[in-house]
Ligand SMILES: Nc1ncnc2c1ncn2[C@@H]1O[C@H](COP(=O)(O)OP(=O)(O)O)[C@@H](O)[C@H]1O
């Protein structure tokens with residue numbers, strides 16, 4: 001369970017990027033976070049991986065106030081939460097397999113186990129045959145699917161996707177959204193932040209609309225308005 005309680009974020013001491021956000025997201029939900037550029041979507045996402053902390057209010061994940069997580073514990077928090085971004089953030093000098101394996105290597109997982117786990121997540125994203133390819137040898141859509149495989153490697157309970165389709169054409173965008181959907185169906189909470197309303201219309205799950213740092217609408221899957 002994710003809970004934002006009266007969360008306000010000010011940058012540089014005055015600009016209000018998030019304005020008194022109250023929000024609950026239950027385990028297993030698929031939530032689309034929409035709104036124009038500058039609405040505060042990325043700031044909200046960053047709160048969950050402790051890249052930013054609230055100026056006031058609390059962000060609570062499974063009864064833990066994230067502001068109280070010690071710096072040394074942040075890597076553990078980030079294993080519970082997989083994140084993907086518009087620009088993929090793959091390492092160009094590593095193959096697709098190595099990009100996915102890297103997170104396990106630094107955690108000291110034995111090589112055999114790494115191989116099994118990496119092949120499994122490459123299977124989930126439909127790229128079992130591309131493990132030996134370098135990022136430059138992959139299409140944009142494939143790169144994002146490798147980034148999704150990497151985000152899945154620690155079997156996170158939450159996947160955060162911040163504008164994951166921002167660099168993709170319509171067909172590849174749709175593939176990525178379908179994949180996020182599939183990941184949600186196997187039990188992962190998914191939060192998809194995007195300014196692209198078209199993409200969200202294909203999902204038809206809970207949609208939270210943000211403007212100027214506020215939640216202006218919160219519509220559940222069956223069309224009911226929470227806000
Ligand atoms: N590190 C920062 N310092 C100052 N202002 C920021 C910073 N990050 C974001 N902002 C501002 O906060 C507002 C919300 O940004 P952001 O959360 O990135 O919105 P979105 O993801 O919806 O486009 C924007 O006006 C942006 O310029």
Ligand SMILES: [Mg+2]
Nearest residue numbers: 041042043163
């Ligand atoms: Mg953003």
